[in-house]
Amino acid sequence: SAVISQKPSRDICQRGTSLTIQCQVDSQVTMMFWYRQQPGQSLTLIATANQGSEATYESGFVIDKFPISRPNLTFSTLTVSNMSPEDSSIYLCSVDGGTGPTDTQYFGPGTRLTVL
Amino acid sequence: QKEVEQNSGPLSVPEGAIASLNCTYSDRGSQSFFWYRQYSGKSPELIMSIYSNGDKEDGRFTAQLNKASQYVSLLIRDSQPSDSATYLCAVWWEYGNKLVFGAGTILRVKS
Numbered sequence: 001s002a003v004i005s006q007k008p009s010r011d012i013c014q015r016g017t018s019l020t021i022q023c024q025v026d027s028q029v030t031m032m033f034w035y036r037q038q039p040g041q042s043l044t045l046i047a048t049a050n051q052g053s054e055a056t057y058e059s060g061f062v063i064d065k066f067p068i069s070r071p072n073l074t075f076s077t078l079t080v081s082n083m084s085p086e087d088s089s090i091y092l093c094s095v096d097g098g099t100g101p102t103d104t105q106y107f108g109p110g111t112r113l114t115v116l
Numbered sequence: 117q118k119e120v121e122q123n124s125g126p127l128s129v130p131e132g133a134i135a136s137l138n139c140t141y142s143d144r145g146s147q148s149f150f151w152y153r154q155y156s157g158k159s160p161e162l163i164m165s166i167y168s169n170g171d172k173e174d175g176r177f178t179a180q181l182n183k184a185s186q187y188v189s190l191l192i193r194d195s196q197p198s199d200s201a202t203y204l205c206a207v208w209w210e211y212g213n214k215l216v217f218g219a220g221t222i223l224r225v226k227s
Binding site for chain 2: 092109
């Protein structure tokens with residue numbers, strides 16, 4: 001499976017600021033996904049990022065709040081904009097199986113965000 | 117929205133026992149099913165995928181699928197304290213082109 005890295009691994013931010021999270025994978029993949037996981041909760045899909053097209057957002061998530069870039073087949077960014085304490089969460093990037101099954105997903109290590 | 121249901125637990129089993137984790141799903145057309153293990157403070161790790169009815173074995177893990185009953189299970193034989201984690205069931209929803217996750221079952225293996 002692909003090796004996935006995320007930066008930063010954790011951050012503490014002030015209310016009203018923005019943070020950009022990077023996701024890098026060591027091989028080309030078709031689909032990249034961004035999830036949020038709040039303490040003690042399961043995974044919530046924020047959006048799907050495909051190279052060369054606009055990200056597809058899930059209900060309850062909007063582009064102005066969570067802009068996403070996908071400039072190539074190995075990299076994506078998620079920005080959390082105008083942050084509030086409610087945005088404190090773990091943000092996870094995942095990728096599809098690359099040359100393997102596209103319905104299989106592998107997760108990066110996550111970014112732990114705390115908003116004060 | 118398609119649903120995936122799991123008992124949140126915790127499920128407690130003694131070391132060496134078989135742990136049985138269950139999952140039901142709502143989309144009758146689903147074809148791809150996955151189990152992820154998530155240790156506290158870590159990201160989910162894929163441990164099993166299953167696509168056909170019946171059993172699929174990988175080491176101490178066996179995934180079982182019954183599409184007619186819309187039921188997926190994960191058996192862990194000879195459970196070890198290191199198996200203590202949250203186990204997430206996920207179902208690929210083809211129409212939505214995404215994985216739908218259950219809430220996860222907390223497993224505790226007591227030595």
